[in-house]
Amino acid sequence: MRIKNQKDFWAGVLIIVVGVFFAGIGTEYKFGTAARMGPGYFPTVLGVITALLGLLLAAQALSSKAKSESIEQFDWFVLLLVLGSVTVFGLLLRPMGLAFSILVLVCIASFASHEFNWKSALINAIALIVLSFGIFVYGLNLQFPLWPKFLVN
Amino acid sequence: MESLLTNLGVGFGAVLAIQPVDIFGLSFSLPMNVVYCFIGALLGTLIGVLPGLGPLASIAMLLPATYALPPLGGLIMLAGIYYGAQYGGSTTAILVNIPGETSSVVTCLDGYQMARRGRGGVALTTAAVGSFFAGCVATVVIAAFAPPLAEVAFEFGPPEYFSLMVLGLVGAVVLASGSILKAICMIFVGLLAGLIGTDVNSGVSRYAFNSPELTDGISFVAIAMGMFGFTEVILNVARREKREVFTDKITTLFPTKEDWKRMVLPILRGTGLGSLLGILPGGGAVLSSFGSYSLEKKIAKNSEEFGHGAIEGLAGPESANNAASQTSFIPLLTLGIPSNAVMALMIGAMMIHDIQPGPQVMTSNPDLFWGLIVSMWFGNVMLIILNLPLIGIWVKLLTVPYRLLYPAILVFCSIGVYSVSNNVFDVFMTVGFGVVGYLFVRLGFEPAPLLLGFVLGPMMEENFRRALLLSYGNFSTFFTSTLSLSLLSVAALMVILVALPSLKSKREEAFKEE
Numbered sequence: 001m002r003i004k005n006q007k008d009f010w011a012g013v014l015i016i017v018v019g020v021f022f023a024g025i026g027t028e029y030k031f032g033t034a035a036r037m038g039p040g041y042f043p044t045v046l047g048v049i050t051a052l053l054g055l056l057l058a059a060q061a062l063s064s065k066a067k068s069e070s071i072e073q074f075d076w077f078v079l080l081l082v083l084g085s086v087t088v089f090g091l092l093l094r095p096m097g098l099a100f101s102i103l104v105l106v107c108i109a110s111f112a113s114h115e116f117n118w119k120s121a122l123i124n125a126i127a128l129i130v131l132s133f134g135i136f137v138y139g140l141n142l143q144f145p146l147w148p149k150f151l152v153n
Numbered sequence: 154m155e156s157l158l159t160n161l162g163v164g165f166g167a168v169l170a171i172q173p174v175d176i177f178g179l180s181f182s183l184p185m186n187v188v189y190c191f192i193g194a195l196l197g198t199l200i201g202v203l204p205g206l207g208p209l210a211s212i213a214m215l216l217p218a219t220y221a222l223p224p225l226g227g228l229i230m231l232a233g234i235y236y237g238a239q240y241g242g243s244t245t246a247i248l249v250n251i252p253g254e255t256s257s258v259v260t261c262l263d264g265y266q267m268a269r270r271g272r273g274g275v276a277l278t279t280a281a282v283g284s285f286f287a288g289c290v291a292t293v294v295i296a297a298f299a300p301p302l303a304e305v306a307f308e309f310g311p312p313e314y315f316s317l318m319v320l321g322l323v324g325a326v327v328l329a330s331g332s333i334l335k336a337i338c339m340i341f342v343g344l345l346a347g348l349i350g351t352d353v354n355s356g357v358s359r360y361a362f363n364s365p366e367l368t369d370g371i372s373f374v375a376i377a378m379g380m381f382g383f384t385e386v387i388l389n390v391a392r393r394e395k396r397e398v399f400t401d402k403i404t405t406l407f408p409t410k411e412d413w414k415r416m417v418l419p420i421l422r423g424t425g426l427g428s429l430l431g432i433l434p435g436g437g438a439v440l441s442s443f444g445s446y447s448l449e450k451k452i453a454k455n456s457e458e459f460g461h462g463a464i465e466g467l468a469g470p471e472s473a474n475n476a477a478s479q480t481s482f483i484p485l486l487t488l489g490i491p492s493n494a495v496m497a498l499m500i501g502a503m504m505i506h507d508i509q510p511g512p513q514v515m516t517s518n519p520d521l522f523w524g525l526i527v528s529m530w531f532g533n534v535m536l537i538i539l540n541l542p543l544i545g546i547w548v549k550l551l552t553v554p555y556r557l558l559y560p561a562i563l564v565f566c567s568i569g570v571y572s573v574s575n576n577v578f579d580v581f582m583t584v585g586f587g588v589v590g591y592l593f594v595r596l597g598f599e600p601a602p603l604l605l606g607f608v609l610g611p612m613m614e615e616n617f618r619r620a621l622l623l624s625y626g627n628f629s630t631f632f633t634s635t636l637s638l639s640l641l642s643v644a645a646l647m648v649i650l651v652a653l654p655s656l657k658s659k660r661e662e663a664f665k666e667e
Contacts, residue, residue, distance in 0.1 A: 011596035015338045022345045022360070029357055035626030039357040042614040043348050050341040057334055071595060075391035079591060082387050082563065083584045089567050090580035098568075105567065106560040113556035114393045124557045128564050141221070142572045 012058025197237020343606025379586025
């Protein structure tokens, strides 16, 4: 059994997993009857249908009539840097304040680009800090810790 | 006719109402809603022009910013962002051949070709004029059709609402591009995701695993920004494309007399087509622009010119596109059902402002309802003002390198997500959805249907439950009511039509031009 359409096969598998997950946990909630539906009714039914859809998708990928498609290489570098930069932003926001967090976010994220250079990344960071303060803090009056805790105290 | 004028009058009154406002410590009295409309159109165009961000991502990004505004102002601004982004996307499509989103693909076909021949300015003007005309007509269409539709909506009970939502989801899948099975899978995943949180009927916390943040359900903004903002950024940075921008060839803005003559009929046809198709659940800008292009190409005497800079191939779709964007508000405003992913975002915004979308909005909040509709006309006026004279600025913006742009997107999204409930967890959740979105796209899924399913999931469950409660568990309740039966039949018909081989190939052909 050769997987002709790899993309669709794994896509189907993913969907099956999601469906089974929701349906499985759904059985822990009260199912009830059609007339008086418990919290578990809708999610379980939907989960089962979802799993079946995933099965259909995966099965289609196994048939001999499927187009040969493989999954291109994941861009781990970009993925980790871009999402990592936002995660770090989230972690730094409370302790270090908005200004520093933006600086770190921009520097880490910019590094992911193939056109990266330090100077423009830093200038971009400063510009964005100024812009964010202007729009979000002074303009919209949103509440943020602005500066590092150890400096303010 | 008289009531139409009265309603429009209420709308104008709401939009032009003078409100006191504090700017940097100084007090002013301004028609703030007009200001919000302008800001929305401006921001929308700005973001829409920038390659890599479509209307969906733009609205998702600016959604939190509108929470601080009063309800009507917030909605007006969001609507402005929507058609502003649509128009900005057309600018990018014409000058850089990058479609900001699916409906701009058609604009790329002839618009870019016109730009390559030095007729970029004319193309931009054509798009602006066509869109403006279509927008004005669509506003009147909405104003005229909304009250009777809302009347019909009052006849809707839980079974009818459920069937309508089914139709909406089916429509969104069938009229979308790409693999239908995958789109359906996305919808179901979205429906399931929407169920996470506390079940309204029983108070039971579902799929929350004792996490207080999840007990309230997944943050709508997190899912929108994660899957449409972050995922886009990751994909674009990884793609590292080199773009050819035709910015220096804009000499004349004004079309010739010959051009004007040629664009009149396509604009009229496009407006009509777009206004109609926009109302359909699942319809909207994409279907209308493709439909208009096919129509114009079929009836044109110069069909060989299409794809090489035919002005008809630009005027028609642009008008259809704008008309559909506006009329797609109709199902939202009259029935409370979002007909596409963008409307799903709007409904999210309405619920945050404590407005329950549905037919009663028209009678309980007439200011809001008619104000929003009239603001669309204002928005169109502002777009014409913003886009033609200021074209030079937008063009300069296109030359901003992406390496500076995407960190800005990340910053604004992160701040935006955090600001909704001052909760860092939301930021992490958005990152999670960025990963999920990337995974889905790599496996060949399109994330937009997921958002629609996410918004409709809880509503569908509620109506399904209620329908069966009222019928004592009898499933035939969905088929005994004529309205419900006809809605489900149309949905079934759509599914059958799409499965038929002959129409399947036509559909693939239409989307092959992407």
